[in-house]
Amino acid sequence: MSDVVYLTKEKFIALEADLRDMKINGRKTVAAKIAEARGHGDLSENAEYDAAREEQRHLEYRIAKLEETLSKSRVIDSKDLPNDKVYILSKVTVKEQKTSKKIEYLLVSPEEADFEKNKISTTSPIGKGLMGKKVGEIAEIKVPAGILKYEIVEISR
Numbered sequence: 001m002s003d004v005v006y007l008t009k010e011k012f013i014a015l016e017a018d019l020r021d022m023k024i025n026g027r028k029t030v031a032a033k034i035a036e037a038r039g040h041g042d043l044s045e046n047a048e049y050d051a052a053r054e055e056q057r058h059l060e061y062r063i064a065k066l067e068e069t070l071s072k073s074r075v076i077d078s079k080d081l082p083n084d085k086v087y088i089l090s091k092v093t094v095k096e097q098k099t100s101k102k103i104e105y106l107l108v109s110p111e112e113a114d115f116e117k118n119k120i121s122t123t124s125p126i127g128k129g130l131m132g133k134k135v136g137e138i139a140e141i142k143v144p145a146g147i148l149k150y151e152i153v154e155i156s157r
Helices: 011-039 047-071 126-131
Strands: 005-007 071-077 091-096 102-108 119-121 138-143 147-157
Touching: 005 011, 011 047, 011 071, 047 071, 102 126, 119 126, 126 138, 126 147
Parallel strands: 005 071, 102 119
Antiparallel strands: 091 102, 091 147, 138 147
């Protein structure tokens, strides 16, 4: 429970909005479904009621997890971090040693990771392998497919 979750201000605001929506609209919607299902008679054989209650449990679980994440969150700004090494919120351009292909990654918290947008988590194998490296260093990263060797070409914010 003590693990800090680092988020950008935008992601923190988005998660707060999601939480508000679940608490207000989500709970109203589920309550209406439960009330409607109750109106259908015997609850012991009412699949609609059981489904609505299960939806309620799922919603409350999601609310609790989001509240936990927000309570552990610390908003960070990339401008407050140095560019000398790879840190969270670093934009890192790497060159794959075998193919010489260049790839740019943005290192983010697990909550903000989006591989399709090249936003990788600092806890992923590639993220862990890049953290703390400087321009010119080679990161050897063990992944399920083998070992990747990336040269750090550029670090920016």
